[in-house]
Amino acid sequence: NAGVTQTPKFQVLKTGQSMTLQCAQDMNHEYMSWYRQDPGMGLRLIHYSVGAGITDQGEVPNGYNVSRSTTEDFPLRLLSAAPSQTSVYFCASTSTSVSRAQYFGPGTRLLVL
Amino acid sequence: GENVEQHPSTLSVQEGDSAVIKCTYSDSASNYFPWYKQELGKGPQLIIDIRSNVGEKKDQRIAVTLNKTAKHFSLHITETQPEDSAVYFCAASVHTGNQFYFGTGTSLTVIP
Numbered sequence: 394n395a396g397v398t399q400t401p402k403f404q405v406l407k408t409g410q411s412m413t414l415q416c417a418q419d420m421n422h423e424y425m426s427w428y429r430q431d432p433g434m435g436l437r438l439i440h441y442s443v444g445a446g447i448t449d450q451g452e453v454p455n456g457y458n459v460s461r462s463t464t465e466d467f468p469l470r471l472l473s474a475a476p477s478q479t480s481v482y483f484c485a486s487t488s489t490s491v492s493r494a495q496y497f498g499p500g501t502r503l504l505v506l
Numbered sequence: 507g508e509n510v511e512q513h514p515s516t517l518s519v520q521e522g523d524s525a526v527i528k529c530t531y532s533d534s535a536s537n538y539f540p541w542y543k544q545e546l547g548k549g550p551q552l553i554i555d556i557r558s559n560v561g562e563k564k565d566q567r568i569a570v571t572l573n574k575t576a577k578h579f580s581l582h583i584t585e586t587q588p589e590d591s592a593v594y595f596c597a598a599s600v601h602t603g604n605q606f607y608f609g610t611g612t613s614l615t616v617i618p
Contacts, residue, residue: 426606428608434610435510435595435609435611438606452507483550494540494552494555495540495552495606496552497550497551498549499547499548499549500549
């Protein structure tokens with residue numbers, strides 16, 4: 394049981410480039426989310442999904458796209474990278490049982506030049 | 507939307523002393539309040555949580571208290587150890603949703 398996995402661990406992009414951050418979970422959780430973490434600002438929700446085929450915007454969705462074709466995978470796409478998107482990105486999946494525990498991946502550190 | 511404030515931003519304590527971190531929230535509909543510990547280079551890890559129908563919850567050296575009227579909740583760590591050094595985040599969520607709103611974090615240092 395690997396939990397939540399993210400790839401890559403680190404990425405450098407040039408302004409205007411696009412890329413996809415991968416996220417997968419093997420806990421059969423319906424809920425998945427993407428956050429970005431910036432110094433002094435905690436974790437901010439980018440997009441989330443309550444199940445395959447259903448996604449919605451969080452606090453800071455601009456410049457990002459998501460899709461959820463399977464329960465296991467929830468990729469985050471940067472359409473045209475900007476320096477303001479330099480951050481650490483975390484994917485999380487949430488149990489929909491009574492516990493509601495949220496499990497985070499190890500993160501992807503992104504630098505946009 | 508929900509606004510979660512967390513204080514202090516940094517906290518240093520001597521090993522064996524207690525540490526307290528406080529959070530306030532704005533949305534009275536929030537009813538689930540988890541706390542996370544984040545070690546350097548890793549993702550946040552859930553350490554304890556509390557629901558709005560409970561005033562206090564304890565798990566060994568960690569406890570959380572909730573005051574619904576005042577809209578604040580606190581994390582208490584007793585008998586601190588060096589391995590407790592990390593960044594701690596509080597969060598708030600409405601039970602029926604998947605949106606978690608996080609505080610800005612507290613960097614805890616336990617001095618041996």
